[in-house]
Amino acid sequence: MDPTVIGTTTVPWIRPPHRMDLLLSGALPAGHTVTTAFVLALDGAGRTLLTRVDRPGRSWEVPGGHLDPGEPPHAAAARELAEETGLEADPARLALLGGQRITLLGTPPADYAYPARAFMAFYTLRLDGPGAPTRPHPASECAEAAWVPRAEVPLRCPDAAWLPLHAAASR
Template sequence: MRYTADVVVTTTDGHVLLIERGWDPHKGMWALPGGHVDPGETSRAAAARELREEAGVYAAPADLLRLGVWDSPGRDPRGRYVTVAYRLTVLPGTIIEPGDDAVRAEWWPLTDLPRLAFDHAEILRTVAPASALNQTA
């Protein structure tokens, strides 16, 4: 089993931060910033680190609010992955800079989302009602 952390970063005006994945699985698809928890690291610290590495957004681990745990057996094609997702709200205009395995980082309106990798649409539903989320194919 692998242990990961993801971050839902939203702006106060209804946008969410997504990164375009630079490699498989789901290369070229959009996803929440996140990644593996390193040995000796908490999931909250990993979430803050991955957010910084993939999108250039700096947040103290204590500023990340835990949303929950996602552990469906088929959520990742590489095998058994369990993720803890966190939430951060920022002001519109927060600067983002892609890095690490992110090809691009962009703010997307919650009402007009691309198709998302993994189960990230399910994670997003915890912060926005399904009726507000619109994923395009």
């Protein structure tokens, strides 16, 4: 699939002036460093797997997080899914949906920890039947995981920049 921009935004958690393009794409974008990977796990009962992050200012989110050094994005997505929800998935079962392409609009500040051109990869995992109950790993930052009806996802995650990606995956 050729990359398709389905939205452009900015987010408050990236301090420098920037642009975030929401992409549907079957390939990682050239020229952008993948920093994080997420999984939109969708079950046959029309639900999405969310995690509740137990840290100030955070709440319900899709499972995902930073890549470890040298770790491929799809492997990071599967690892984060297991850590944050308890759902184990072979990385080969994850399909790249697209992601959030972040481009800083100037020189990054000296204390900025990310590349000026970063990509947050989003993968899908589709289950044929209903997803089984899950529980985050005890060492996880997540307090709980839950299969949520797709229509409820925007209610639990109202400010999530990835909501258009979820809508595209849910079609």
